Amino acid sequence: MAQAQTTHAATEAPGGAHEEVGFPPFMTETFAGQLVWLTITFAALYILLSKLVLPRLSGIIEHRRETIARDLDDAATMKTRAEEAGSAYEKALSEAKSQAQSLAQQTRAQLSSESDAKRKAIEADLAERLAASEATIAAKKTEAMSHVRSIARDTTVAIVERLSGRAPNPQAVEAALDQSKV
Template sequence: MAQAQTTHAATEAHGGAHEDVGFPPFKTETYGGQILWLTITFAALYVLLSKLVLPRLSGIIEHRRTTIASDLDEAAAMKSRAEEAGTAYEKALSEARARAQALAQETRAKVSAETEAKRKELEADLAKRLAEAEAVIATKKAEAMANVRGIAVETASAIVERLTGKAPPPQAVEAAIDQTQA
């Protein structure tokens, strides 16, 4: 029984034996106060948000909007400058190619002209040497041909002498050789 008295004493200490304890917002006796405090809290939060927070947020948003717009304008300007630089680069590159081709053509023509001049000089030198060599050959041939007649006369005389045992007269050998050449 001592235990029952302890439980009963603990229950009485908390406010009575069997009071109906419910969730306070659901109690109809306190609706008026709850609505009043809800209205006051809502109004205070509304004023706080509309006067302090929302102006700051709209200022931040507007600042971001202008920053983004200026960044986009700057990016467009940079893109334009980059395109102009690219166009200038392409123009300079094409001019450099044209100059390089002109220089190569000029060098080719110059080298070709020098080669042609050297070739003509060599051909002239070779023609001169050839003419000199032909003149020397003609001279040697004439000398040789002059000696051939004498050699032919001597050889024919030697052959006739060997065959017949007596030397023929030189005028007869020369007449016979002239007759064979004609």
């Protein structure tokens, strides 16, 4: 505090009047010294910046530029690989689709031929059975027709005997059956 009072007292004029002291950088008495120190400070800062700071900054910037260029090259390489992998995938997919369609067509054709063969075998078996059945029917019909005459004769004899009370002559019944055939 004593120092502050001394400084304060030194700036005051005797008798309590304040003396006007100008702004020190604009004082012409100290102007030459200020220029010398400005030159020394500027030169020191210039040397410090040009020898230490700027080389480090330019090294950092160059390293960053190289890193970015390397990363862009890596990205372009990866993009090319991805496009190649995509085209290989598309090619494999189209080949798989064509193989699947080919296999489906082969299977369809094989099943169709097997189905046709089974159908033809079944149709042949049915035709055979139908022919055998028709032959059996024809034989039964022939056999039944051979018995029709005897059944008609027996029925005629029974009807006439019941109606008239006496049995008809067998030759007369045969002659009547022969006439009804015509």
